[in-house]
Structure formats: structure tokens, C-alpha cells
Amino acid sequence: xxxxxxxxxxxxxxGPILRILGLCAVLSALTFVGVWVSVDYAVEWLWPxxxxxxxxxxxxxxxxxxxxxxxxxxxxxxxxxxxxxxxxGVVEERHYPDLPKAPGVTxxxxxxxxxxxxxxxxxxxxxxLFLLLVPPLYLVAWVLLNGYLLxxxxxxxxxLRRLSPGDTKKLRTKHSGEILLIGVMIASLLALPLINxxxxxxxxxFTVHRFHDWRASGAAN
Numbered sequence: 209x210x211x212x213x214x215x216x217x218x219x220x221x222x223g224p225i226l227r228i229l230g231l232c233a234v235l236s237a238l239t240f241v242g243v244w245v246s247v248d249y250a251v252e253w254l255w256p257x258x259x260x261x262x263x264x265x266x267x268x269x270x271x272x273x274x275x276x277x278x279x280x281x282x283x284x285x286x287x288x289x290x291x292x293x294x295x296x297g298v299v300e301e302r303h304y305p306d307l308p309k310a311p312g313v314t315x316x317x318x319x320x321x322x323x324x325x326x327x328x329x330x331x332x333x334x335x336x337l338f339l340l341l342v343p344p345l346y347l348v349a350w351v352l353l354n355g356y357l358l359x360x361x362x363x364x365x366x367x368l369r370r371l372s373p374g375d376t377k378k379l380r381t382k383h384s385g386e387i388l389l390i391g392v393m394i395a396s397l398l399a400l401p402l403i404n405x406x407x408x409x410x411x412x413x414f415t416v417h418r419f420h421d422w423r424a425s426g427a428a429n
Contacts, residue, residue, distance in 0.1 A: 209386070212417035215303065216410055224298050225409065228291050233405040239283050248272045280398060289322035292365050292412050299416045310369040318365060325361040329354060351395050358398075359391020362415040370423075383422060390415065 219225055248269075293312055300307055313321075332353050339346035360380060367376040380387060390411075397407035 209389075209418065212414050212421065215417050216413040219299065219302065219413055220406065220410055225295065225413065228295060229406055229409045232287060232291065232409050235287055236280070236405045236408070240277070240280050243280060243283055244272065277399070280404060283326075286322050286326055287408050288361065288365055288412065289318035291409070292362075293318065293369065295409065295412045296366060296369055296416050299413055300420075303417070304420055313365070313368045317368070321361065321365055321368070325357050329357055332357070351392055351399070354398075355392035355395040356388055357391065358394045358411075359387040359389075362390070362394065362411055363387050363419070366412075366415045366419045370419075379419075379422060386418075390418065 220229065296310070300310070333350070336346060336350055336353065339349055363380055363383075364376055367379055371379065394407060394411040397410065398404045400407075
């Protein structure tokens with residue numbers, strides 16, 4: 209995994225990846241603002257408060273900010289379907305030039321995969337809200353469950369460019385433990401201020417390298 213991290217960091221701020229990085233940062237920032245406003249409206253509608261209520265208003269604002277922050281990966285993960293195939297192509301052109309061109313997946317296929325995981329994350333994160341009364345437990349559960357889904361999602365989207373759905377499933381099964389670790393890493397990055405703006409692009413590049421490491425070791429055969 210260290211090799212993949214080093215290669216991903218080395219390419220993150222260069223050439224075409226940098227342009228995608230800038231676009232992703234803008235989209236992530238807009239997503240966060242949109243989620244924040246939506247959550248604030250929902251909280252205000254469910255539990256209306258007035259300006260005279262002092263600390264209650266501050267508590268509402270803090271809760272809204274916290275909730276919007278941890279819902280960000282649910283929405284931001286949809287960006288994967290928009291730029292991942294392009295990012296994969298750029299990475300492979302530079303680091304794996306001898307590979308034949310990937311058959312790839314259509315935009316609709318990518319969007320279908322992303323949407324399936326999006327709805328799963330919506331359900332899971334909605335259920336996790338009950339754990340907000342125990343913040344440490346909520347944080348651990350949030351990272352593990354979102355990490356599980358994010359790891360599977362990135363791996364599936366990268367793998368389907370070159371493997372059949374059946375072989376992709378075999379790859380996920382064989383490396384399920386590492387895929388969970390990758391997902392936890394992605395979820396953790398998405399929870400960090402500012403870093404979460406570049407996390408989707410970094411995760412995409414990183415996953416491409418891990419996929420080719422697995423294939424080189426014969427894991428995908």
C-alpha cells in the first residue's frame with residue numbers, strides 16, 4: 209500500500225489530475241454548503257427555535273454543521289462516476305503504458321454503481337444518527353460502515369473498467385480485508401477539513417495502483 213500512496217501523492221498535483229482536483233474541490237465545497245443549508249432547514253423545521261433562545265440556537269448550529277460534515281461523503285461519492293474513468297486513464301497512461309486500452313464502463317454504468325452505493329450510504333448514515341448521543345461510538349461506526357461501502361465502491365468502479373462483474377466480485381472477495389482498510393482510509397480523509405476536498409481524486413488514483421498491484425500478483429486471474 210505504501211507504493212500506491214507514494215505514486216498517488218506524486219501524481220496528485222500534476223497535469224490533467226490537477227485540473228480534475230480543482231473541479232472536485234469546487235464540487236465538494238458546493239456540496240458541503242448545500243448539505244449544510246439543507247440540514248439547517250430540516251432541523252429548523254423539525255425543532256423551530258428563536259434568536260432569544262441563546263445557547264439552544266448555538267447548539268442547533270453546531271449540530272447542523274456536524275451533521276452536514278459527516279453527510280458529505282454520502283453526496284460527494286457521486287462525483288466518482290463523473291471523473292473516475294478519466295483519472296484511471298491518465299494514471300494508466302503514465303504508469304502502465306504497456307497495458308492495452310481498457311474497455312471501460314459507460315457513464316450510465318458508472319452512475320448506476322455510484323447510485324446503488326449512494327442509497328446504501330443514505331440508509332446507513334440515517335440509522336447512524338441514533339448513535340449521535342454517544343459521539344465516540346458514532347464516530348467509530350461512521351468510519352467503519354462508510355469505509356466498508358467506499359472501499360467496495362472505488363474498487364468496483366476501477367475494476368469494472370478491465371474485469372467482468374464476476375471477476376470483480378472475486379477480486380473484492382479475495383482482498384476484502386485490504387479493501388475495508390482502503391475504505392476506512394478514504395472515509396477518514398473525507399472527514400478531515402480541507403483534505404476532504406481532494407480526497408475523492410486521491411482515492412481514485414490510489415485505488416488504480418492497488419488494482420494493478422493485485423493483478424500483477426495474479427489476484428485477478
